Amino acid sequence: xxxxxxxxxxxxxxxxxxxVIVALLIGAILVVLSDNQxxxxxxxMLRGAFGSTQKITELFVKLTPTLIMALGVSVAFRAQxxxxxxxxxxxxxxxxxxxxxxxxPVPIPLxxxxxxxxxxxxxxxxxxxxxxxxxxxxxxxxxxxLMFNYIANYLLLYLINGPMQDPYxxxxxxxxxxxxxxxAKLIGTYRLHAGIFLMLLVVLIMIFFWRTTLxxxxxxxxxxxxxxxxxxxxxxxxxxxxxxxxxxxxxxxxFIETFGINYRLLDGIAGDAGNxxxxxxxxxxxxxxxxxxxxxxxxxxxxxxxSMQRMTDVPYSVVDVIQGLIIILVIAKDTAMARLNTWxxxxxxxxxxxxxx
Amino acid sequence: xxxxxxxxxxxxxxxxxVKANDAVNFSLRRGSIHGLLGENGAGKTTLMNVLYGxxxxxxxxxxxxxxxxxxxxxxxxxxxxIGMVHQHFMLARPLTVVENVMLGKKSRxxxxxxxxxxxxxxxxxxxxxxxxxxxxxxxxxLSVGEQQRVEILSAIYLGAxxxxxxxxxxxxxxxxxxxxxxxxxxxxxxxxxxxxITHKLEEIISIVDEVTVLRGGKCVGSKLVDDSVTxxxxxxxxxxxxxxFNFPPVTKAPGGVRMKMENLSAVNDKGVTALKNFSLxxxxxxxxxxxxxxxxxxxxxxxxxxxxxxxxxxxxxLDGEDITAQNPxxxxxxxxxxxxxxxxxxxxxMNWSLKNNLILKRLDQAPVAKHHLVQGKVVDELWQxxxxxxxxxxxxxxxxxxxxxxxxxQKVILxxxxxxxxxxxxxxxxxxxxxxxxxxxxxxxILEARNGGTSCLLISADMEELxxxxxxxxxxxxxxxxxxxxxxxxPLTIGSLMMGKRLEGAEA
Numbered sequence: 001x002x003x004x005x006x007x008x009x010x011x012x013x014x015x016x017x018x019x020v021i022v023a024l025l026i027g028a029i030l031v032v033l034s035d036n037q038x039x040x041x042x043x044x045m046l047r048g049a050f051g052s053t054q055k056i057t058e059l060f061v062k063l064t065p066t067l068i069m070a071l072g073v074s075v076a077f078r079a080q081x082x083x084x085x086x087x088x089x090x091x092x093x094x095x096x097x098x099x100x101x102x103x104x105p106v107p108i109p110l111x112x113x114x115x116x117x118x119x120x121x122x123x124x125x126x127x128x129x130x131x132x133x134x135x136x137x138x139x140x141x142x143x144x145x146l147m148f149n150y151i152a153n154y155l156l157l158y159l160i161n162g163p164m165q166d167p168y169x170x171x172x173x174x175x176x177x178x179x180x181x182x183x184a185k186l187i188g189t190y191r192l193h194a195g196i197f198l199m200l201l202v203v204l205i206m207i208f209f210w211r212t213t214l215x216x217x218x219x220x221x222x223x224x225x226x227x228x229x230x231x232x233x234x235x236x237x238x239x240x241x242x243x244x245x246x247x248x249x250x251x252x253x254x255f256i257e258t259f260g261i262n263y264r265l266l267d268g269i270a271g272d273a274g275n276x277x278x279x280x281x282x283x284x285x286x287x288x289x290x291x292x293x294x295x296x297x298x299x300x301x302x303x304x305x306x307s308m309q310r311m312t313d314v315p316y317s318v319v320d321v322i323q324g325l326i327i328i329l330v331i332a333k334d335t336a337m338a339r340l341n342t343w344x345x346x347x348x349x350x351x352x353x354x355x356x357x
Numbered sequence: 358x359x360x361x362x363x364x365x366x367x368x369x370x371x372x373x374x375v376k377a378n379d380a381v382n383f384s385l386r387r388g389s390i391h392g393l394l395g396e397n398g399a400g401k402t403t404l405m406n407v408l409y410g411x412x413x414x415x416x417x418x419x420x421x422x423x424x425x426x427x428x429x430x431x432x433x434x435x436x437x438x439i440g441m442v443h444q445h446f447m448l449a450r451p452l453t454v455v456e457n458v459m460l461g462k463k464s465r466x467x468x469x470x471x472x473x474x475x476x477x478x479x480x481x482x483x484x485x486x487x488x489x490x491x492x493x494x495x496x497x498x499l500s501v502g503e504q505q506r507v508e509i510l511s512a513i514y515l516g517a518x519x520x521x522x523x524x525x526x527x528x529x530x531x532x533x534x535x536x537x538x539x540x541x542x543x544x545x546x547x548x549x550x551x552x553x554i555t556h557k558l559e560e561i562i563s564i565v566d567e568v569t570v571l572r573g574g575k576c577v578g579s580k581l582v583d584d585s586v587t588x589x590x591x592x593x594x595x596x597x598x599x600x601x602f603n604f605p606p607v608t609k610a611p612g613g614v615r616m617k618m619e620n621l622s623a624v625n626d627k628g629v630t631a632l633k634n635f636s637l638x639x640x641x642x643x644x645x646x647x648x649x650x651x652x653x654x655x656x657x658x659x660x661x662x663x664x665x666x667x668x669x670x671x672x673x674x675l676d677g678e679d680i681t682a683q684n685p686x687x688x689x690x691x692x693x694x695x696x697x698x699x700x701x702x703x704x705x706x707m708n709w710s711l712k713n714n715l716i717l718k719r720l721d722q723a724p725v726a727k728h729h730l731v732q733g734k735v736v737d738e739l740w741q742x743x744x745x746x747x748x749x750x751x752x753x754x755x756x757x758x759x760x761x762x763x764x765x766x767q768k769v770i771l772x773x774x775x776x777x778x779x780x781x782x783x784x785x786x787x788x789x790x791x792x793x794x795x796x797x798x799x800x801x802x803i804l805e806a807r808n809g810g811t812s813c814l815l816i817s818a819d820m821e822e823l824x825x826x827x828x829x830x831x832x833x834x835x836x837x838x839x840x841x842x843x844x845x846x847x848p849l850t851i852g853s854l855m856m857g858k859r860l861e862g863a864e865a
Contacts, residue, residue, distance in 0.1 A: 213721045213729045220717065223706035229665060230695070230703045231717040232686035 012285060015337045019329035020283075020297065027322040031314055041314045048307025049300040055307075057192035059299050061261065064199045065090070065253040067295040069277035071206050072249025074286045076127070076141075079242045080222040085130065085145025086250040087274025088152035089123040093251025094258045095156060096122035098265050101177045102164070108180040115181070116255055123251015124244040126152065131243030135236040141243070149274065160265050174265040183260035195256035202249065206288045218242050250277070276302075279323065282330050298323075360423055362387040362519050362550040363408065368417035370403055377403040379574045380417070385519065387422075390541060390551045392565035392582070394558075394595055396792035400574040401554045402444065405521045409441040410434040421519075435461065440517025442508040444524050444554075444790060445701075448496045455479055455492040458511045483510055486540045498627045500652025513544075520544070523554045524790065531820055531852050533650065538564045556595070556792050558588045559821075570594040595793070611828060612641030615812040616781050620671035622836075623657045631657040632836040634671065639781060639812035644803065645841075646827030647816045648851050654836035655816045656698060659785045662814075663695045664688045675780070689718045694779035696770055698786045698816075704770045705758045712740035712754035715773050743772035748798070764795025771799060775806050782806055785816045800826055820848050832860075 028038035049059055069086045076083035097119035104111050130148060133139040157172070159165075166175045183193040209215045221228045221238050228235050253273070262269060280298055284290030305319030329336075363385040370378040378400045385391045395401045406412045408419065410428040418425055421437050428434050434441070448457050455476040465471045476492035483490040488506045496504060505525060512520055526534045541551055541564060553565060561568050561582060570577040570591070577594050580586065616639040625631035632654045639645055649655055660666035662673065664685040672681040675691060688695075697703040705714050716736055719725040724735050740754035747768045751761055758766060767787065774782065784803060788796035803826060807813050817823050823830055830846060832839040832854035840860025842851060854860060 208730070211731055211733070213726050213731060216713070216720045216731055219709075220706055220720075223708060224702055226699070226703045227706050227717070229685060230663075230697060231720070232684075232689045233720075234684070234686075 011337070013290075015333050016283065016285065016290070016330070019333050019336075020326060023322050023325040023329055026325055027318050030318055030321060034314060034318075036312060036314050041308055041312055041318070044311045044314075045304030045308045046300070047304075048311070049304035051307075053187070054190055055303065057187060057190040059296075059303050060196055061191050061193075062299040062303055063295055064195050064260075065257050065273050066276055066280060066298060067292065068199055068202050068253040068256070069250045069273055070280035070284065070291050070295055071202060071288065072246050072253075073277050074281040074284070074288075074291055075209075075218065075249070076242055076246035077281055077286050078222050079218045079239065081131070081134075081239060081242055081246070082142045083127055083130070083145050083243060083246050084142060084278055085127060085148045085247075085274070086277045087270045088145065088149035089126045089247040089250035090254040090257075090270045090273060091149075091152040091156050092126040093119035093123040093254030094265060094269055095152075095159060095254075096251075097255045098164070098174060098177070098258060101181055101259070102175060108178060112181050115259070116252075119251045119255030119258075120248045121251070123254060124248035126251070127247025128240055128244035131240040134243075135239050153270075156265065156269070157267060160267065164265065166264070172267050176263045177259065181259060182263055183256070191261060193260035195260040198252065198256055202252070203288070203292065210288070214241075250274070276323075279327055279330075283326060360387050361385060361420070362422060363552075364420040364423075365404070365408065366418050366420075368404060368407055368414045368419075370400075370407055370412055370414050372403075376574050378407070378414070381571065381574075381576045383569055383576070384579070385550050385552060386567065387550050388545055388548045389566040390545055390553060390564055392561045392568040393552055393554045393571065394556060394561060394568055394591060395571035396556060396595060396794060399571040399595075399792075401571055402523060403574075404571070405441065405523065405552065405554060408434070409439060409521060435515060435517075438516065438518035439521065440512030440515060440519070441521040442505065442512055442523060442525060446504045446508055448504060448507065450497040451495065453493050453495050454490055454499075454507050454510075457496060457507065458492075458514055461511070461515055479510060479514060482514055486510070486513075487536050498625075500656070503652055517549070519550045519552070521552045521554070524556075525553070526555070526557065526560060531848060534560075558591050561591060562586065562588065592793070609642060609808060611643035612810070614638045615641045615676060617674040618662075618671070619674070621658070621661055621668055621673065622670035623654075623661050623666055623668045625657055630669070630836060632661065632668075635833070635836065635838055636671075637814075637831055637838060637841075639814055641812055642807055642810045643828045644807050644813040644815050644826050646823035646830040647814060647833055648820070648823055648830055649816075649833035649855055651818055653833050655785065655833060657836070658833070659695065659697070659783050659816065662688070662781075662783055663693060692778060692780040694774035694777060694782045694811075696767075696774055696782070696784040696787045698789070700763070700766055700770065705766060707759040708757055710755045711749070711751055711758055711761070711769055712736050714758050714769050715739050715743055717773065718777070743769070743776065746776075747772045747802075764791045764798075767791060767795065767799060771802050775802055775811075779806065779811050782811050782813045783816075784813060786818065787815070788817070788819065788822060796822075820851065823851075824848065 028042070031038040031041045048055065050056055069090065073083055073086050097115040100111060100115040100118045104114060106114070126148060127145065130141050130144040133144050134141045160172045160174055164174045166173055183195050186192045186194065186196070210219070217233050217238055220231060220233060221235055221242070225235050257269065258265065276298055280294045281291055284292070284294035301319055301322065305316055308314050309316040361384050363383065365381065365383040368378050368381045368383070369376060381400070381404055383404060393401045393405070403412065407414045408428065410430045410433050413429065419428060420426065426437060428437070449460065455472055458479060459470065459472065459475055465474065479490070479492045488510055490503065490506055490510060496507070499507065509522070509525065526537060545551060553560065555561065565582050567579060567581050568591070569579040572595060618635060618637045620634045620636055621632055622630060622634060623632040635654070635658060637645065647655060657666060661668045664683050664687060668682060672679060674680065680687070680691060701707060706717065713736070716725045716731070716739065720731065721729070725731060737754065743749065744751065744754065749768045749772070750765050758769065761769070782803070787803065788799050791799065800822065803813060803815065815823065815826055828844055830842045830851060832842070832851060834855060834857045839854040839858065842860070
């Protein structure tokens with residue numbers, strides 16, 4: 001009985017791993033086409049990710065926001081709410097916590113707590129607004145969350161070039177936050193900071209979250225509005241709450257990056273984190289452990305890819321290609337696996353027949 | 358020698374190692390009505406899906422009109438003159454009837470659509486077969502029964518010579534079924550060949566020329582249907598054992614009024630009044646059967662009673678307490694159970710595990726949840742109990758609901774709705790699409806609930822079921838109550854009320 005389940009879970013993992021391998025193989029072909037050694041390229045990538053203590057700490061620096069945002073995105077995805085606005089929620093979290101950090105005249109420890117809360121609330125409300133628009137006006141959340149990314153980005157640009165611009169510099173950035181508000185560095189001068197504990201806390205919360213009543217409700221909404229309503233769930237309310245939770249995680253990630261790495265607002269602070277979070281959540285099959293594995297994999301790919309570009313002639317765009325391939329392959333996974341199954345099934349059936357004959 | 362329209366030989370179809378069809382032979386004589394009989398899961402639909410090109414067989418050959426054909430897709434099947442009406446409708450819900458029909462054919466006006474012409478032709482066909490379908494209605498606005506008629510209409514319109522019908526009469530009244538059968542006979546005399554998938558024995562006896570029985574994926578046998586064929590004989594072929602057709606008479610008398618509906622009104626999805634001044638009392642320990650042609654307000658009534666649809670007038674009382682216009686959770690908490698008409702979209706979360714489906718409505722109630730955490734152990738225990746008590750055939754409680762047969766899915770719903778100690782049970786088409794064995798089981802469970810004191814409202818299109826189970830039979834037509842009839846009323850009397858004749862005199 002249990003075996004079948006283990007086999008099912010095994011098949012799921014096997015499928016995902018297979019798709020990743022296919023993506024890496026196609027990446028290898030591109031490396032060959034660019035007149036390089038794929039073995040060398042990938043081993044450089046691995047060395048770039050794991051080669052020294054410093055490199056391993058960088059891996060975790062990358063992992064922290066990626067994992068938190070992917071877990072947040074997965075909350076909405078489970079309810080079939082396609083929140084692709086993690087980037088905007090990250091930026092709103094960063095902005096609001098920074099406003100508190102720079103301007104709120106209260107003692108630093110208290111200011112830290114308020115900044116933290118502001119980031120979480122801002123990210124949550126930014127996504128929750130999209131959820132509300134969906135329930136109130138039937139506005140597609142894919143469109144609204146995507147558009148909200150632009151609004152957040154331009155708001156950031158306005159602030160760092162205008163009201164919040166560092167008065168002692170011409171650069172498009174804000175002043176640095178006070179020393180006392182920066183997240184503590186853990187190992188010497190390496191960038192690894194205390195935000196990693198927040199990441200661990202988020203992982204713990206998420207492991208429990210899907211066992212809570214609210215977690216079940218969110219899941220049930222993802223099963224369809226009819227069955228959710230029939231089961232006594234207030235669907236509209238749940239949609240808004242789900243989006244808020246989802247966005248709060250990205251807001252938190254914004255806080256961690258701002259107070260642990262940048263110490264100020266800059267242009268493009270979110271980078272590609274929003275998109276990567278979406279890919280990671282899907283690659284991890286929206287499962288907490290799957291997402292942890294997928295986030296690790298992407299951290300290696302991103303950190304290692306950068307050193308691959310530095311140490312060899314292989315361009316970083318190979319990493320981008322692999323990323324894109326993974327999206328396509330993950331989407332194609334179920335169909336591909338079904339095809340493979342029937343193909344193998346037929347192969348075995350034929351062999352059996354030959355045996356009989 | 359008469360020619361065979363279809364000859365399927367040694368058809369084997371394997372799903373994930375399980376043989377859904379195992380070397381099945383099936384022959385359809387041209388110009389005949391052929392019954393395909395078997396319990397759910399016997400492989401009837403699979404066999405027909407192979408014929409219709411939805412599945413490809415692993416082994417075996419198919420001959421159409423004497424020529425061997427490889428039917429690689431439904432498009433190929435349609436070009437060979439094969440039409441199929443599925444049990445689960447294959448209609449695009451946002452589109453109109455005429456648009457759905459046009460999806461399967463080329464326009465006669467080149468790059469422009471021939472909507473108007475097609476609609477007129479459809480209307481003519483619909484009138485000829487008394488189907489009453491407006492070609493410009495949107496599919497989602499139609500009742501299940503009407504959607505089925507659209508499917509049949511569409512297949513006929515597309516020129517099917519061989520028509521496969523998967524349980525077509527499940528949603529029709531006795532009178533409608535007769536009219537429908539006349540249509541089939543007319544089509545037969547036109548030289549069309551019809552395959553009727555069913556597990557209703559009356560249909561086999563009354564209309565079919567020849568029957569093929571499947572059991573467990575294998576062909577049990579074929580025989581010509583004449584006067585010597587009996588229901589018992591067919592049942593034995595189909596089930597492999599005798600089935601109880603009559604339940605023991607009920608001895609306990611119903612108690613006081615539990616639920617009172619007073620002048621309930623509601624509008625349907627189109628915004629048209631679908632329920633008009635509907636009043637009915639449900640007493641403690643009583644089954645009230647609600648007879649009516651599908652789409653006459655039954656769905657809206659169930660939804661109003663469970664908070665899924667707002668009422669536009671009237672009120673409801675539960676043991677004297679006004680419970681009108683509350684949210685669904687309110688009715689769940691007041692122990693009003695609901696077996697919905699649509700198992701797949703409403704009754705179950707298909708991608709959820711079976712054990713989680715048992716607790717859908719109790720996510721925040723002790724003992725299922727404590728401190729907002731769902732208690733895995735309690736859920737496991739609930740599942741163990743339900744599985745053994747309701748004989749749910751599943752590998753484990755972690756299996757997804759979608760992997761179960763219709764009968765076992767319905768048992769999961771029953772386990773959830775009946776085990777929650779219901780004061781009122783609203784059962785909408787609880788045995789639709791179930792095989793004989795499973796339907797028998799569902800009925801016995803509803804009777805059991807009744808004898809435990811639950812007030813039951815049983816909505817069914819199956820006249821025999823209503824007659825068997827109901828203490829009183831109410832009839833609904835056009836959203837209005839036509840009358841309430843006592844136990845043991847002649848089916849034809851009920852039928853005439855279902856066609857809109859009001860019962861004279863006071864309520865029974």
